[in-house]
Amino acid sequence: MQPEVDLVISGKYLVPGNGADTVFNTAVAVQGERIYEIGEDLERKYPEAQHLSSPYGLIMPGLVNAHSHAAMSCFRGLADDLPLMVWLQEHIFPVEAQLNSEMVFISTLLSTCEMIKSGTTTFNDMYLFAEDVARAVAQSGMRAWLGEVLYDFPSPNYGELENGFAYTENLFAAYADNPLIEITVNPHAVYTCSPELLQQTKRIAEQHDALYHIHLAENQDEVATCTERYGCSPVQHLHNLGVLDSQVVAAHCVMVNDQAIALLADNQVRVVHCPESNMKLASGTAPIPVMLEKGITVGLGTDGSASNNDVDMFGEMNTAAKIHKAVQLDPTAMNAAAVLHAATMGGAQLLGAGAEIGSLEVGKKADIIVLDMNQPHLTPLYNPLSHLVYAARGGDVVHSVINGKVVMENRKITTLDEEEIVAEMSSLGRHIRQIR
């Protein structure tokens, strides 16, 4: 009997994302949540399935945004070009103190619209009111790893830290069987978490076999503070506390010397590169090419919209491919293939999901995007991979499929009412302007 194929996606190019060559004039058949077949003429073979055909389409794995604070879209452009402490203390913190469930829900929904429309299918989020983040993710149809940020100070969400642990346990219980949402444990950073908190959160992560997602060695100030308090670098500090292992997802790692890089590599820590945020906040440039040479698993992330100011992974790829060339004065540093890998398989591996997502292969989850390549800025086309990194933009993505479900068709999101969310977010922006 003919197996039931639900969806056939066909196009002119297919970039599998696993290092294999681009395939021409091919298609992907999806059955349920998974890729069932890749080959030619699948529309004819499965005439009953839904057909997403793009004569000039490029089919590729959905992008993985490996470090985000989706709800920070509500702060986009609120304050820019300021010293970090002025930005945080006079603009972000006063509003963050007044955040509530509904603000986080709407702001996360807005970011899921933006991410879907720019080719991201999976993101790894750290923020307050994580239940509301998860509620928005579930509505959007996206795939996400997420958790509640924990630190030594009272939280506008859970109040005292003890409640934060209970809140996190509830998250694990509520999403234990969710096919699209995985819960992580999120100590904020070494300068906002006591050594005890860093260790206690690690124990919680271990109990749930969960990722330990933390900001690490983001800038000079963090290194200076850590050195002053603990007499060592942030990476060494985590190692001394016994928490540095292969379940640690470390965002930024900008200010890491050879010794710190060796510690990260030896302990199989996974690193998220966020070049645009690191540039905008004047943190510097993470030595990612060196980390890749040492075999470290690297994903790419946008960080929050307040410090980027978008969650567009195509823009992030473009910057990642250029910044290291400028810093090292070497045009071969971090080539297009390495950048595309970080944005797809690298991110998937970092999340421990390399066997399920990050590339287009039979049996893997169907997280697939299609770009329209028939446009002036993508013409001529000598090398699809180069165009994806150096010329394509988020707006070129026309279709998006997540876990086998079409979440965007011809740039219309099917899971969310984009117009209503944009209107609600505008209204929330007016409110935030008043409470500042």
Next chain:
Amino acid sequence: MQPEVDLVISGKYLVPGNGADTVFNTAVAVQGERIYEIGEDLERKYPEAQHLSSPYGLIMPGLVNAHSHAAMSCFRGLADDLPLMVWLQEHIFPVEAQLNSEMVFISTLLSTCEMIKSGTTTFNDMYLFAEDVARAVAQSGMRAWLGEVLYDFPSPNYGELENGFAYTENLFAAYADNPLIEITVNPHAVYTCSPELLQQTKRIAEQHDALYHIHLAENQDEVATCTERYGCSPVQHLHNLGVLDSQVVAAHCVMVNDQAIALLADNQVRVVHCPESNMKLASGTAPIPVMLEKGITVGLGTDGSASNNDVDMFGEMNTAAKIHKAVQLDPTAMNAAAVLHAATMGGAQLLGAGAEIGSLEVGKKADIIVLDMNQPHLTPLYNPLSHLVYAARGGDVVHSVINGKVVMENRKITTLDEEEIVAEMSSLGRHIRQIR
């Protein structure tokens, strides 16, 4: 009698681009080539005029791309991530040697499509076969400064250098009265032009009161070569030859020390910042904030698509606003206002056209673009100026007016057959792949 207004453009925001504040719910009335009135309710006042209304539109001056090689779109993505000399000698030069009029014409047309669709209304171009560049510009309806590149070697266009001078004279004669095209004199660089050629081209420029457009101090190799041949830096070399003055438009200026910057400032040389090309070719980062402090007029440019790989000035603004923060570790370096100025008025002043274009003011030429701000990635909107630099993309531009004429309406170019040009360019790409 009611004056005849041809066009009224209305929107929610108007960023005048002259440093004045954003105006809300306003409109621009255009009469012939010029802005006739800026104010409220102009649609009602001029009911007979064509109306371009955007309820969520942001109206702003068209962007000025101050350094480009539009025809290099035919090399986009042909070869990336390679050492400069391998890239040039094994990939670009062999194809450039086989360029002809028609290839340059089609490739320039393609770039004008791309520029119009990403908000550029004026560009300053240097390339071979400048007559064909001009022919494409005229067809597109764009405004351009352009010239034939001159160097010591035989050219695939004019052959021996003497013919290059004649070719340039013919350009001046042919475009003497064109309202949209200005001819410039384009010695390629200090390492490809003899001292005599650098001086002779300066005399030609002076005879025509024209700009002297040159690549200057682009990278370490150029400085090393110049020092070896002439015992001084590229900037000092031009000064020694007596050609360094306020008619010089110097692209790049990456490798300039304090002494070179002082020479540029003292001689009122205008500088084009091309951050993305400088990053991709591993040239480094031009010390633009220092040059701005010294009062140097700075424009922003994309360079050619072979080293970028696009001609999108919104992407260029985003990068320009971030790269100096990362290099200087200072989040206040090169703020959004300074970047937007470089992409509009700075570019206009650099071309000697600050009184005519670069801002929206009554009496100036009507070079106007409108962006659709009702999108997830531009929501909420606290500060329009910040969004233009940090969040907007070329694809957000919906309408474009150049010299009073609507060249794009609702993203459809009115002057060119975009689909046909993309098809011709694809075909040219297949040809170039064969002759490599």
